[in-house]
Amino acid sequence: MAQSFHKKRAFLDREARLGLGLSLPIILIMGGLVVLPLIVTVIESFYRVEPMKPGMPFVGLRNYVNLMVDDKVLTSWVNTFIYVVIAVTIETLGGLGAALVLHKARAGRRWLLAAVILPWCLPPVVNAIIWLWIYNPSYGLLNGILKAAGLIAENHVWFNDRLTGLFLVAVVHAWRMLPLTAIILLASLQSIPANLYEAARLDGASPWKQFTTITLPLISSGLAIALSQSTVFAFNLFDEAWILNGSSIGTRSLMVQVYMSAFQNMKFSLGMALSILAMIASLMVSAVYVLRVYKETRFD
Amino acid sequence: MKRRTLLSAAAALGLGVAILPLSAFAAEPLSVLLPPWVTLPKEMTDKYTAKTQGTLDVQTLGWDEIRTKIVTSMMANTAPASATEMDWSWVGQFGSANWYDDLSGILSDDLKKDLPTTSIFTYDGKLIGVPYNNDFRVLIYNKAHLAKAGISQAPKTPDELLADAKAVKEKAGVQYPIGLPLSATEGAATAWYLLTKAFGGDLFDKDMNPLFTDKDSGGYKAMAFEVQALKDGLIDPASTSLKDVEIQELFKSGKVTFDVAGWAGNLAVYSDASKSQVAADAAAALIPNVDGKSRTIGLPGALGVPVSATDKETAHAFINWMLDPETMEDNYLKLGNLPTRISVLEKLNKDGKLQQGDTLIAQAALVEPLFAEGTPGWYPEFSAAVATNLNAAAKGQVSVDDALKAIADAAKEAQQ
Numbered sequence: 001m002a003q004s005f006h007k008k009r010a011f012l013d014r015e016a017r018l019g020l021g022l023s024l025p026i027i028l029i030m031g032g033l034v035v036l037p038l039i040v041t042v043i044e045s046f047y048r049v050e051p052m053k054p055g056m057p058f059v060g061l062r063n064y065v066n067l068m069v070d071d072k073v074l075t076s077w078v079n080t081f082i083y084v085v086i087a088v089t090i091e092t093l094g095g096l097g098a099a100l101v102l103h104k105a106r107a108g109r110r111w112l113l114a115a116v117i118l119p120w121c122l123p124p125v126v127n128a129i130i131w132l133w134i135y136n137p138s139y140g141l142l143n144g145i146l147k148a149a150g151l152i153a154e155n156h157v158w159f160n161d162r163l164t165g166l167f168l169v170a171v172v173h174a175w176r177m178l179p180l181t182a183i184i185l186l187a188s189l190q191s192i193p194a195n196l197y198e199a200a201r202l203d204g205a206s207p208w209k210q211f212t213t214i215t216l217p218l219i220s221s222g223l224a225i226a227l228s229q230s231t232v233f234a235f236n237l238f239d240e241a242w243i244l245n246g247s248s249i250g251t252r253s254l255m256v257q258v259y260m261s262a263f264q265n266m267k268f269s270l271g272m273a274l275s276i277l278a279m280i281a282s283l284m285v286s287a288v289y290v291l292r293v294y295k296e297t298r299f300d
Numbered sequence: 301m302k303r304r305t306l307l308s309a310a311a312a313l314g315l316g317v318a319i320l321p322l323s324a325f326a327a328e329p330l331s332v333l334l335p336p337w338v339t340l341p342k343e344m345t346d347k348y349t350a351k352t353q354g355t356l357d358v359q360t361l362g363w364d365e366i367r368t369k370i371v372t373s374m375m376a377n378t379a380p381a382s383a384t385e386m387d388w389s390w391v392g393q394f395g396s397a398n399w400y401d402d403l404s405g406i407l408s409d410d411l412k413k414d415l416p417t418t419s420i421f422t423y424d425g426k427l428i429g430v431p432y433n434n435d436f437r438v439l440i441y442n443k444a445h446l447a448k449a450g451i452s453q454a455p456k457t458p459d460e461l462l463a464d465a466k467a468v469k470e471k472a473g474v475q476y477p478i479g480l481p482l483s484a485t486e487g488a489a490t491a492w493y494l495l496t497k498a499f500g501g502d503l504f505d506k507d508m509n510p511l512f513t514d515k516d517s518g519g520y521k522a523m524a525f526e527v528q529a530l531k532d533g534l535i536d537p538a539s540t541s542l543k544d545v546e547i548q549e550l551f552k553s554g555k556v557t558f559d560v561a562g563w564a565g566n567l568a569v570y571s572d573a574s575k576s577q578v579a580a581d582a583a584a585a586l587i588p589n590v591d592g593k594s595r596t597i598g599l600p601g602a603l604g605v606p607v608s609a610t611d612k613e614t615a616h617a618f619i620n621w622m623l624d625p626e627t628m629e630d631n632y633l634k635l636g637n638l639p640t641r642i643s644v645l646e647k648l649n650k651d652g653k654l655q656q657g658d659t660l661i662a663q664a665a666l667v668e669p670l671f672a673e674g675t676p677g678w679y680p681e682f683s684a685a686v687a688t689n690l691n692a693a694a695k696g697q698v699s700v701d702d703a704l705k706a707i708a709d710a711a712k713e714a715q716q
Contacts, residue, residue, distance in 0.1 A: 051375065051397040052677045072688075137538035157537045160695045245541070248484035249688050250697065263371050265681040265714070266393055 049269040063273035076257040086170035087234040095181025120179035128243035131172040162250035172240045181226040188222030228286040235282035329355035333381035379606040383615040386429030386604035392677035395423025400604040402426035429602030434638040440562030444581040448472035454585030476536035479547040479556035484691035487544025491561035495522035497595040510708035552576040565638035567655035584656035598667040678714035685710030
């Protein structure tokens, strides 16, 4: 009895109440704006939610089964995985490079940082429209530069080839999201004590050896966060694919397919089921990255 | 004294804050959701205020975005605006979802007779949109290009169109004479529907079975025509990435000779020297047809009032103002949106204000709805399949046969 009373008092002590009070706003916000809609989405994905048809009957797994046999959905899965591979690779390597440059920069670092962050500050639609002009087959900058350099003789219609189209859409997405990776990794780099490098230099370690034995392990947590967010955002790629190439099946992402199912065809439950599958896939891939990177770069 | 002043100031501030929402409510403008081509200039909104004493809060969104906003809002039982654009292609979906009010009561019998396209916006006996923008398609061409190529009259058949385009390319130096969108967008699908009619075909029979998979069908010939013209260098290869509005820009800059699926109202814009580089050369002709007897499609725009709209009476007044002859004239002369009222069209032509008026009046008489029984709810799904597969065929990713088979399959699936 006395033990239980003690536990109760410990739970309700001042610090715990303060902690709970401070956490409450975020619990309410996340609960109301993320968890609750997620639960509703999961539940309604087992019903037929189509405003054009009366009622909302329970259909079990029918929405999920329909998604498995739909060619367009399967193609959008493949496209999305390609986007994830290209975008995460560019963002991670480019972001790490940019973070290392920013970390080493002595003069004009603030300006350099501002320039790196700029694409991330622009709304995704604006970003995509800028690149739409760059890729424009008639008057686009890309064709202009390549022609001026003598690399191509005639204008290319970049999105006529599926793989080129996928790569170009992924580049636009990576260009927008790379700054976030760079900032996360820069923060990790700045937390590494300088005396570790000094000791390594005294021991005769080469820059590459320093990078692989000091830098990489000590930024592993930042790298895991960066990889995770890159993966989730790449899975959610929408604006770039939609603005650059519309509903074209060659570059259609999962989120474009969700939009078309839900808002164009007004088959909301189908869109909900697909968005749930996309969320699960993105979390699984992120988890694999996080665990692998964390495991491989730990000292112990 | 100071304390009294302070208290008075606080009381006045409190009163002001309390009254502010009431006064704001009293002067609240009518929220209206319209596409970019109906961006009402200040001169027109001033006329609205003078006539109704009200003001407008016009939200301009792209065609796709308006639809998304309506769907999202209506799913949440909230009106996106008190009056919104209602495209002909949304009638089946929005009608079956019961999202829009029946507006037949706000139109007089005379007005209904003057608006022949109201049937397109009637779903299950309810008029869910009042047509105000008479979009039908005509062949718009650059007469200077034809003259340079030694051609004296506009083509009357698809074969003549092809022959003229080749002649213009060779003799007038126009690199890509035919303007047709081939991107995966609604505008590309619409152009294919029009060409299907031009080749003497229809999309579906009365039981909604696809009629375009047979090699002799109008739909098959139309898609083959588009793909072949692209391969022959008569259509800009960039068209696989261009929307209809971008094709219009190419026509305005003189880079294209034929705007094959031209918006009838656009002649006003094409002939305006401040907006077009080919103002003196833009001309219109009836849509070519294999039979020599022109056919075209009507794709009008309307205004609707969502069932959950708050200010319905003002919305009705706004719709009636948009139908006012003076507003319709302004809408055409300033924005290029052709009137839906026959009487206004005839008056504009009589006054010499209707660009290529005789051609437009003649083509207007040949307008057919795309779906005689009204646009079905599955149209957007079908249309997306058309846009996607036409785009893939134009890019050479699938054959015309496969593209049309995929469209037919999608149509059957959408109907289930």
